[in-house]
Amino acid sequence: MALNFVEKLKGLLMNPVETLQQLREEGLGDALTYFIIILVVYAVLSTIVSMAILSGVSALTGAAFPELGTWMPLIIFGTAIIGGFIGIFVGGAWLHIWVYVFGGRNGYLQTIKSLMYGSTPVMLLGWIPVVSVIGAIWAFILQILGIRELHGITTGQAVVAVLIAIIIPIIILAILLSYFLIGMVSTSPVVYPI
Numbered sequence: 001m002a003l004n005f006v007e008k009l010k011g012l013l014m015n016p017v018e019t020l021q022q023l024r025e026e027g028l029g030d031a032l033t034y035f036i037i038i039l040v041v042y043a044v045l046s047t048i049v050s051m052a053i054l055s056g057v058s059a060l061t062g063a064a065f066p067e068l069g070t071w072m073p074l075i076i077f078g079t080a081i082i083g084g085f086i087g088i089f090v091g092g093a094w095l096h097i098w099v100y101v102f103g104g105r106n107g108y109l110q111t112i113k114s115l116m117y118g119s120t121p122v123m124l125l126g127w128i129p130v131v132s133v134i135g136a137i138w139a140f141i142l143q144i145l146g147i148r149e150l151h152g153i154t155t156g157q158a159v160v161a162v163l164i165a166i167i168i169p170i171i172i173l174a175i176l177l178s179y180f181l182i183g184m185v186s187t188s189p190v191v192y193p194i
Contacts, residue, residue: 008117013120024149028109034116039123046080051073095165102157111150114143114146
């Protein structure tokens with residue numbers, strides 16, 4: 001029996017293992033429809049919150065941001081939508097490498113589906129400052145469960161695959177950032193007091 005949008009949403013939040021097992025045979029089209037809906041909701045709410053924060057900063061500092069009323073909402077909304085799609089498909093390809101290394105043989109589409117469904121808590125809570133951390137933690141757990149259930153691997157294999165897919169880019173980013181900072185410090189002029 002196919003689950004409708006509300007049943008998926010509720011199931012992924014309240015009973016994720018059983019829901020993911022029911023979604024194992026679902027096609028990419030249904031998963032993509034679900035993801036697009038929660039992504040658009042997230043993008044709209046993120047845009048509203050971001051504009052409220054920017055307006056508050058503008059009011060407190062007295063700085064004028066004329067672009068706030070015209071282009072900024074479109075930029076924020078567009079960035080959320082485009083970033084969501086790039087993140088799912090590129091991040092899914094990266095994660096699938098590690099899922100495959102650790103025994104997941106059910107295909108790239110199952111990895112993408114696990115990311116789409118696993119992003120539910122982030123899409124629901126990610127637009128709320130501070131509370132978004134709870135959404136990120138729950139999404140991390142849900143993605144591990146998704147990989148485990150949709151690929152039929154152990155929890156340990158799923159945890160290691162997801163952690164490696166997260167940790168390696170963080171290490172690379174940290175190295176690049178440190179080289180950038182070292183380069184900035186080493187090439188900046190030294191000012192000696194007179």
